[in-house]
Amino acid sequence: MRFTNQIAVIFGAGRGIGKAIATRLSSEGAKLIIADILIDEIEKVKQQILDTGDSVEAYTLDISDEKKSNLCIQKIFNKHKKIDILINTVGIVGPSSCPIENYDLEDFIQVINVNLTGAFIVSKAVIPIMKKLNYGRILHIASIAGKEGNPGMVGYTASKAALIGMVKGLGKELAETNITVNGVAPGLISSEMNSETDPEMLSYMINKIPMKRPGTVDEVAALALWIVSEEASFNTGSIFDISGGRATY
Numbered sequence: 001m002r003f004t005n006q007i008a009v010i011f012g013a014g015r016g017i018g019k020a021i022a023t024r025l026s027s028e029g030a031k032l033i034i035a036d037i038l039i040d041e042i043e044k045v046k047q048q049i050l051d052t053g054d055s056v057e058a059y060t061l062d063i064s065d066e067k068k069s070n071l072c073i074q075k076i077f078n079k080h081k082k083i084d085i086l087i088n089t090v091g092i093v094g095p096s097s098c099p100i101e102n103y104d105l106e107d108f109i110q111v112i113n114v115n116l117t118g119a120f121i122v123s124k125a126v127i128p129i130m131k132k133l134n135y136g137r138i139l140h141i142a143s144i145a146g147k148e149g150n151p152g153m154v155g156y157t158a159s160k161a162a163l164i165g166m167v168k169g170l171g172k173e174l175a176e177t178n179i180t181v182n183g184v185a186p187g188l189i190s191s192e193m194n195s196e197t198d199p200e201m202l203s204y205m206i207n208k209i210p211m212k213r214p215g216t217v218d219e220v221a222a223l224a225l226w227i228v229s230e231e232a233s234f235n236t237g238s239i240f241d242i243s244g245g246r247a248t249y
C-alpha cells in the first residue's frame with residue numbers, strides 16, 4: 001500500500017498501459033482520478049475499480065484541449081486540495097509505414113498535439129499545485145521510437161523525441177523542488193494501440209527485440225509505480241527503458 005492517502009491523476013487510463021497503471025495504483029491505496037478521450041472505455045475502467053470497493057473519479061476529455069485539461073486539474077485540486085501524482089500515458093501512433101512524401105501535415109500536427117502538446121498542457125497545469133505542496137511525481141510515457149527513430153512514423157517519432165527532451169528539461173528545472181519528472185520509453189508492448197499498426201511494422205519491431213516478444217502492460221505498470229512512489233526520490237529527468245533488451249543506451 002505505497003500510495004495510501006495520495007491523489008493520483010492518470011491521463012490516458014481508458015485502456016492499455018494507462019489502465020494497467022490505474023488498476024495497480026488503486027490496489028496500492030491511491031485515490032484515483034482517471035481521464036481519457038474514449039467515454040465508454042473510461043467508464044468501464046471506472047466501474048471495474050468501483051467493483052473492487054475502491055473509489056475513483058473519471059473525466060472524458062481530449063488532453064490537447066487546454067481549457068478542458070486545465071479545468072479538470074483545477075476541479076481535482078479544488079476537491080482534494082492536492083495532487084501527488086500525475087501520469088500521462090496518452091499517445092496516438094498516427095500514420096505508420098508511411099514515407100514522409102505521403103505523410104499529411106494535418107496528421108503530423110495532430111500527433112504532435114496529442115503526444116507532445118498534451119503533455120505540456122497537463123504538466124503546466126499541475127506543477128504550480130505540486131510546488132505549493134512541495135511534493136510531486138510526474139511521469140510521461142514516451143517511446144523507444146523517440147530515442148532510436150522508427151522509419152515511416154515521422155510524427156510519432158518526432159513527438160516522442162520531443163517529449164523525452166521535455167522530461168529532461170523539466171526534471172532539471174524542478175530539481176530543487178520535491179517534484180520529480182521522469183519518462184518511460186517502452187519498446188513494443190502488447191496493447192490495443194498495436195491493433196492499428198501495420199503488420200509489417202510490427203514484425204520489424206519484434207525482430208529488433210532481443211527477448212523476441214512484446215512486453216506486457218503489467219510489466220510497464222510495475223516500473224511506473226516505482227517511479228511515482230516516494231521511494232524514487234533521486235531520479236528526475238530520467239528516461240527509463242523497458243524494451244526486452246532493445247535499448248542499448
Ligand SMILES: NC(=O)c1ccc[n+]([C@@H]2O[C@H](COP(=O)([O-])OP(=O)(O)OC[C@H]3O[C@@H](n4cnc5c(N)ncnc54)[C@H](O)[C@@H]3O)[C@@H](O)[C@H]2O)c1
Nearest residue numbers: 012014015016017037062063090091143186188189191193
Ligand atoms: N504499446 C506500445 O507498443 C507502446 C510502445 C512505446 C510507447 N507506447 C506509449 O505508451 C502510451 C500508452 O500506449 P498504449 O499501448 O497503452 O496505447 P492505447 O492506445 O491502448 O492507450 C492510449 C490511451 O490514450 C487515449 N487517448 C488517445 N488520444 C487521446 C487524447 N487526445 N486525449 C485523451 N486521451 C487520449 C486513448 O483513448 C487510450 O485510452 C502511449 O503514449 C504510447 O505512445 C506504447
